[in-house]
Amino acid sequence: MALNFSSNRCFFFIVVVLSIFATTPSTSQQQTSDSCNGIFLSYTYTGGKKLQPNLTDSASQPSRFESTMTVLNNGLQELKSWKVFVGFQHGEWLVSASNVVLADGRSIPGAVGNGAVLAGSSVTDLKTAAATAGDLTQTQVKVDMVGTVVGVTPPGVPMPSAINLANDGFLCGEPNSQGNNETHVCCTIDPNYKTKIITDENFLPRQNGDLTIIYDVIKAYNSNYLAEVTISNHNPLGRLDSWKLSWNWTNDEFIHTMKGAYPSTIDSTNCIFGSQGEFYKELDFANVLNCEKRPTIVDLPPTRFNDTQLGKIPFCCRNGTLLPPYMDPSKSISRFQMQVYKMPPHLNRSNLTPPQNWEINGSIINPDYKCGGPIRVSPSQFQNPTGLPSNISSIASWQVVCNITKSLKSDSPKCCVSFSAFYNESVIPCNTCACGCHSDQERTCSVSKPAMWLPSKALLVPFENRSEMAHDWASLKNLQVPNPIPCGDNCGVSINWHVNTDYKKGWSARITIFNWGETNYADWFAAVQMDKGAMGFEEMYSFNGGLLERLNTTIFMQGKKGLNFLVAEANGSNPRKDLRVPGKQQSVISFRKGKNDEINVVGGDGFPSKVFFNGEECSLPSVFPSNGLRNELSLYTIMILILLSIILMQQW
Ligand SMILES: *[C@@H]1O[C@H](CO)[C@@H](O)[C@H](O)[C@H]1NC(C)=O
Ligand SMILES: *[C@@H]1O[C@H](CO)[C@@H](O)[C@H](O)[C@H]1NC(C)=O
Ligand SMILES: *[C@@H]1O[C@H](CO)[C@@H](O)[C@H](O)[C@H]1NC(C)=O
Ligand SMILES: *[C@@H]1O[C@H](CO)[C@@H](O)[C@H](O)[C@H]1NC(C)=O
Ligand SMILES: *[C@@H]1O[C@H](CO)[C@@H](O)[C@H](O)[C@H]1NC(C)=O
Ligand SMILES: *[C@@H]1O[C@H](CO)[C@@H](O)[C@H](O)[C@H]1NC(C)=O
Ligand SMILES: *[C@@H]1O[C@H](CO)[C@@H](O)[C@H](O)[C@H]1NC(C)=O
Ligand SMILES: *[C@@H]1O[C@H](CO)[C@@H](O)[C@H](O)[C@H]1NC(C)=O
Ligand SMILES: *[C@@H]1O[C@H](CO)[C@@H](O)[C@H](O)[C@H]1NC(C)=O
Ligand SMILES: *[C@@H]1O[C@H](CO)[C@@H](O)[C@H](O)[C@H]1NC(C)=O
Ligand SMILES: *[C@@H]1O[C@H](CO)[C@@H](O)[C@H](O)[C@H]1NC(C)=O
Numbered sequence: 001m002a003l004n005f006s007s008n009r010c011f012f013f014i015v016v017v018l019s020i021f022a023t024t025p026s027t028s029q030q031q032t033s034d035s036c037n038g039i040f041l042s043y044t045y046t047g048g049k050k051l052q053p054n055l056t057d058s059a060s061q062p063s064r065f066e067s068t069m070t071v072l073n074n075g076l077q078e079l080k081s082w083k084v085f086v087g088f089q090h091g092e093w094l095v096s097a098s099n100v101v102l103a104d105g106r107s108i109p110g111a112v113g114n115g116a117v118l119a120g121s122s123v124t125d126l127k128t129a130a131a132t133a134g135d136l137t138q139t140q141v142k143v144d145m146v147g148t149v150v151g152v153t154p155p156g157v158p159m160p161s162a163i164n165l166a167n168d169g170f171l172c173g174e175p176n177s178q179g180n181n182e183t184h185v186c187c188t189i190d191p192n193y194k195t196k197i198i199t200d201e202n203f204l205p206r207q208n209g210d211l212t213i214i215y216d217v218i219k220a221y222n223s224n225y226l227a228e229v230t231i232s233n234h235n236p237l238g239r240l241d242s243w244k245l246s247w248n249w250t251n252d253e254f255i256h257t258m259k260g261a262y263p264s265t266i267d268s269t270n271c272i273f274g275s276q277g278e279f280y281k282e283l284d285f286a287n288v289l290n291c292e293k294r295p296t297i298v299d300l301p302p303t304r305f306n307d308t309q310l311g312k313i314p315f316c317c318r319n320g321t322l323l324p325p326y327m328d329p330s331k332s333i334s335r336f337q338m339q340v341y342k343m344p345p346h347l348n349r350s351n352l353t354p355p356q357n358w359e360i361n362g363s364i365i366n367p368d369y370k371c372g373g374p375i376r377v378s379p380s381q382f383q384n385p386t387g388l389p390s391n392i393s394s395i396a397s398w399q400v401v402c403n404i405t406k407s408l409k410s411d412s413p414k415c416c417v418s419f420s421a422f423y424n425e426s427v428i429p430c431n432t433c434a435c436g437c438h439s440d441q442e443r444t445c446s447v448s449k450p451a452m453w454l455p456s457k458a459l460l461v462p463f464e465n466r467s468e469m470a471h472d473w474a475s476l477k478n479l480q481v482p483n484p485i486p487c488g489d490n491c492g493v494s495i496n497w498h499v500n501t502d503y504k505k506g507w508s509a510r511i512t513i514f515n516w517g518e519t520n521y522a523d524w525f526a527a528v529q530m531d532k533g534a535m536g537f538e539e540m541y542s543f544n545g546g547l548l549e550r551l552n553t554t555i556f557m558q559g560k561k562g563l564n565f566l567v568a569e570a571n572g573s574n575p576r577k578d579l580r581v582p583g584k585q586q587s588v589i590s591f592r593k594g595k596n597d598e599i600n601v602v603g604g605d606g607f608p609s610k611v612f613f614n615g616e617e618c619s620l621p622s623v624f625p626s627n628g629l630r631n632e633l634s635l636y637t638i639m640i641l642i643l644l645s646i647i648l649m650q651q652w
């Protein structure tokens with residue numbers, strides 16, 4: 001009996017202990033998320049192992065890590081398009097992650113060592129518990145991540161520096177941890193946050209950016225839909241020539257037909273041999289345009305604008321040119337339509353997902369763009385084509401924002417600038433190798449020595465024929481001649497900025513654009529940024545343009561009608577004897593000096609701090625021409641002025 005009693009107690013004790021052990025983790029997990037009345041984020045390291053090679057330097061030893069992130073909506077409002085910042089900090093390389101994409105549009109696998117914003121891919125919106133009777137499948141998303149980490153080997157735990165909700169209008173509290181392998185944080189709505197743009201409550205506001213792409217679904221059927229894609233350039237210096245647009249289909253969609261643009265390859269083989277051919281047995285795949293997972297779309301030539309089969313879309317068919325809105329608002333937009341076929345299990349009129357991983361490119365001399373992921377926005381409104389006063393709404397709309405990126409790569413500029421001035425006879429040419437040098441050039445010329453100063457007439461001569469002039473100039477002006485001599489700039493386009501005059505009430509400059517390349521530039525534009533000088537802009541004589549309102553310090557210029565074509569370099573009239581001739585455009589620009597403006601033109605305020613050609617930022621010389629003999633020179637100019645006025649008076 002006694003024995004029985006004690007064994008009973010013992011059993012009871014074991015049960016209690018076991019149940020404590022079994023429930024402790026789950027109740028504490030429960031407690032932490034339960035005490036959060038907002039968006040609960042948690043990140044747990046679940047395991048890892050050291051990877052080959054086995055290095056002696058432990059700081060560069062790679063290891064595998066596995067972790068789980070949870071995003072749970074415990075608030076009262078639905079969370080649209082959730083985004084979470086994970087502060088990876090150990091050189092992480094993310095190999096796979098379920099249910100998410102990288103919000104900056106890069107693909108996985110990818111480097112995330114400086115932290116990354118993850119956005120939902122399958123579940124983008126998290127509903128509230130109240131709206132779903134606590135259905136975790138709709139209020140929570142779990143992300144399983146696998147990747148490689150550098151320098152932290154098990155049993156070390158590579159935790160991120162922070163996790164945060166990246167959606168606008170939320171405040172995250174202090175992060176808490178359980179042990180060294182878990183961290184969580186609760187984020188609540190910021191009561192002081194005001195959305196700048198008021199829209200339909202159910203959608204995120206449309207964002208601003210250098211270039212935006214709207215993906216509108218305008219007709220939807222069970223198995224296919226008609227999408228209209230509108231690309232708009234908003235940056236006053238943004239530009240694309242022959243744009244190429246690409247994206248990834250995520251659900252095996254394919255493009256049946258297209259109007260206003262065209263895939264760069266017509267290819268339905270993937271469908272014929274793939275699941276699409278299996279499913280759409282009756283479809284004539286000879287008429288299917290493209291079945292690539294990542295198609296590339298190009299614009300149609302202008303001659304197709306009136307083509308009833310391929311064209312007839314407003315803003316289509318301009319050879320892929322997107323100009324700044326300042327030049328021509330109607331040429332800052334491109335548009336096309338396509339019929340997209342879907343695959344099971346997405347055969348449902350209302351089941352619409354936009355493609356991911358958008359990328360847009362132009363030609364060599366355009367800025368680089370980087371696009372974010374598509375964000376669901378309020379439906380677009382179109383004018384009724386029948387002329388009725390009611391608008392037509394799209395069925396669903398997504399927005400992709402692309403911003404200009406500074407070329408991070410070793411990508412060198414594609415244009416360069418030389419400086420000259422009336423008070424100095426030497427031209428400061430474009431920097432050596434401003435647009436890159438071939439490594440094999442190193443043997444014949446120096447890639448690092450500064451460019452040799454030149455007489456102004458040398459600017460009209462191709463670089464390969466300048467050497468004699470440069471040597472003569474050096475001996476005339478007692479300049480040093482490096483050995484080997486510096487390499488050229490290798491730029492297709494070079495721009496000379498010449499300070500022409502400087503007097504009490506104003507000053508002027510002359511800009512000359514040279515095209516040494518093989519490409520003609522139609523509708524070219526240039527822009528100069530001058531931090532002090534630009535505000536005094538008065539007039540431009542041979543170009544159209546002016547001060548940009550949005551960028552106070554920037555002067556925009558383009559060719560006048562009929563002169564908006566910068567031709568390529570050509571042979572001289574007698575190619576045997578004459579030098580090659582660059583395409584050339586030139587204008588004088590005059591500036592006022594206000595009473596209070598402290599502009600020291602000769603001291604450097606007369607030179608631009610940035611120069612752009614077709615949106616691409618050009619390389620600038622590092623020195624200005626200076627005026628060693630300023631007083632004598634100005635005396636000299638005064639004498640010339642007196643002389644001139646005497647001559648003029650005599651002529652009258
Ligand atoms: C996390 O840490 C706790 C205590 O520090 C430990 O008991 C648990 O096993 C760890 N979990 C993993 C997956 O390493
Ligand atoms: C890795 O190298 C260290 C010393 O460099 C050694 O102690 C360890 O046993 C090695 N581990 C494996 C798995 O080879
Ligand atoms: C996009 O598609 C290309 C081509 O199939 C593929 O190489 C790439 O990994 C895809 N990217 C993503 C994020 O799926
Ligand atoms: C693009 O730039 C705008 C500001 O000009 C910024 O608000 C937006 O977040 C940027 N978008 C991306 C995807 O970088
Ligand atoms: C854009 O340029 C990048 C780098 O040059 C290239 O990898 C990519 O394929 C290009 N994309 C398109 C759509 O041409
Ligand atoms: C297209 O048709 C319109 C009206 O018929 C005409 O004005 C326009 O010049 C045509 N455009 C082209 C590129 O043929
Ligand atoms: C369209 O662009 C191509 C090169 O991309 C060029 O050869 C052609 O001349 C352009 N056509 C027009 C009408 O501008
Ligand atoms: C289509 O999708 C909606 C919501 O996504 C769902 O309610 C409906 O049952 C689906 N219809 C079919 C035929 O699958
Ligand atoms: C129609 O849409 C335009 C924008 O595309 C908008 O300015 C206008 O107010 C809308 N009209 C109606 C009647 O909604
Ligand atoms: C200019 O340089 C090129 C290339 O070195 C050479 O072929 C050509 O004869 C030179 N022209 C003159 C007029 O010296
Ligand atoms: C542009 O200049 C005006 C003065 O003329 C100044 O008030 C304004 O702040 C400037 N804008 C920018 C963006 O610098």
Ligand SMILES: *[C@@H]1O[C@H](CO)[C@@H](O)[C@H](O)[C@H]1NC(C)=O
Nearest residue numbers: 424623624625626627628629
């Ligand atoms: C011309 O400018 C250069 C560069 O600033 C300077 O070194 C040189 O002395 C100037 N020449 C004269 C004659 O002022």
